[in-house]
Amino acid sequence: MGTPELFFMLSYHINSSRKIVHIDMDAFYASVEQRDNPSLKGKAIAVGGGGNRGVTTTASYEARKFGVRSAMPGWKAKQLCPHIIFVPPRFEVYKEVSRQIRSIFQRYTDLIEPLSLDEAFLDVTANKKNIPFAMEVAQQIMDLIKEETSLTCSAGVSYCKFLAKVASDMNKPNGLTIITPQKAVSFLEKLEIEKFFGVGKVTADKMRRMGILHGADIKKLSKLELAMKFGKAGLHFYDIVRGIDNRPVNPNRTRKSLAVERTLEVDLEQLEDILPVLNDITDKFFKRLTKADNFGRTITLKLKRSDFQTITRSISKNYFIKEKEELNEIAVNLLRQHQDAFDKIRLIGLTATNLEKELNDSENLQLSFDWEEE
Numbered sequence: 016m017g018t019p020e021l022f023f024m025l026s027y028h029i030n031s032s033r034k035i036v037h038i039d040m041d042a043f044y045a046s047v048e049q050r051d052n053p054s055l056k057g058k059a060i061a062v063g064g065g066g067n068r069g070v071t072t073t074a075s076y077e078a079r080k081f082g083v084r085s086a087m088p089g090w091k092a093k094q095l096c097p098h099i100i101f102v103p104p105r106f107e108v109y110k111e112v113s114r115q116i117r118s119i120f121q122r123y124t125d126l127i128e129p130l131s132l133d134e135a136f137l138d139v140t141a142n143k144k145n146i147p148f149a150m151e152v153a154q155q156i157m158d159l160i161k162e163e164t165s166l167t168c169s170a171g172v173s174y175c176k177f178l179a180k181v182a183s184d185m186n187k188p189n190g191l192t193i194i195t196p197q198k199a200v201s202f203l204e205k206l207e208i209e210k211f212f213g214v215g216k217v218t219a220d221k222m223r224r225m226g227i228l229h230g231a232d233i234k235k236l237s238k239l240e241l242a243m244k245f246g247k248a249g250l251h252f253y254d255i256v257r258g259i260d261n262r263p264v265n266p267n268r269t270r271k272s273l274a275v276e277r278t279l280e281v282d283l284e285q286l287e288d289i290l291p292v293l294n295d296i297t298d299k300f301f302k303r304l305t306k307a308d309n310f311g312r313t314i315t316l317k318l319k320r321s322d323f324q325t326i327t328r329s330i331s332k333n334y335f336i337k338e339k340e341e342l343n344e345i346a347v348n349l350l351r352q353h354q355d356a357f358d359k360i361r362l363i364g365l366t367a368t369n370l371e372k373e374l375n376d377s378e379n380l381q382l383s384f385d386w387e388e389e
């Protein structure tokens with residue numbers, strides 16, 4: 016074997032020395048509501064989604080049997096499951112549970128990367144209790160969560176973040192799943208493309224149109240072909256389909272965006288009707304940025320049309336936009352310039368990215384690679 020080939024093989028060798036656990040609470044908000052209100056136990060419920068135009072945040076497993084899902088409009092949930100009960104969210108309680116589970120994680124490791132209130136990666140390679148098997152750590156954490164919060168979670172164990180996350184989703188609820196380095200390659204070949212890290216709806220549709228359905232189909236493409244078809248993301252797909260994901264569990268991960276959005280009471284069509292609402296949202300957005308003391312260089316206006324199609328338009332500056340007047344001006348200009356793209360609007364949002372605080376992060380290189388698609 017010549018040196019270049021040997022180098023190639025070495026550089027694409029799976030690094031299986033790490034032990035990563037991914038924990039994800041089961042039907043999180045809905046389970047908390049069922050826990051705290053026994054009359055909801057065993058029932059089909061959705062958190063949020065009430066009222067004329069509400070959207071569900073999540074649904075209990077009983078409601079999921081009828082096809083109710085996160086982010087579904089309430090009317091649709093009701094259509095699928097007529098006996099569904101809509102419960103208003105109690106974010107403070109969810110935050111408290113989130114703190115409780117985090118304190119459990121901390122008994123095992125300080126390398127914790129929370130992804131949301133109910134989800135985190137843990138690097139337990141060298142854990143505080145010197146437990147040699149990551150499966151054992153995961154089982155103990157699941158037991159403690161059950162004991163201390165009366166809620167269940169699911170856990171995934173593997174040698175990298177991507178596979179640990181896929182694993183935690185495989186046997187929900189209350190499931191513990193391991194993907195060993197030996198099994199990873201054949202597992203990834205059979206995995207549907209939408210399950211791959213970084214493949215969102217848009218990329219998945221594009222891949223399907225090209226006849227790419229499973230990992231094995233991605234694997235047939237060269238690095239160059241993938242880069243040509245998917246840009247920077249293509250290079251990342253080349254690696255993950257081979258089970259290579261060296262992203263560290265990053266406990267200092269900073270926020271990548273700050274956003275405010277609002278579903279309107281009624282669909283709006285006329286610019287003069289939309290402008291006052293946009294103004295209001297900009298006020299709230301400015302308060303949020305000020306409170307976080309974190310401003311962005313890029314501002315994105317998001318509009319959801321009444322047919323649920325989402326339109327986003329952005330503008331970037333080479334400085335952090337900190338003035339309320341300027342934010343207002345940008346938001347209004349984005350709306351005016353692109354009014355041809357929309358018709359009736361049901362949701363308006365503003366997002367700031369390329370944040371100031373992110374630049375101070377020593378892990379910024381990693382973060383810029385760690386993109387996600389909406």
Ligand code: TTP
Nearest residue numbers: 039040041042043044045072073085086133187
């Ligand atoms: P998820 O972990 O995605 O969902 P889940 O915990 O409800 O269910 P699963 O058992 O499949 O993990 O999200 C965690 C919580 O975040 C969820 O309970 C509600 C909230 N959420 C939203 O508010 N909007 C959304 O679109 C999603 C996906 C979640």
Ligand code: MG
Nearest residue numbers: 039040041133
């Ligand atoms: Mg969850």
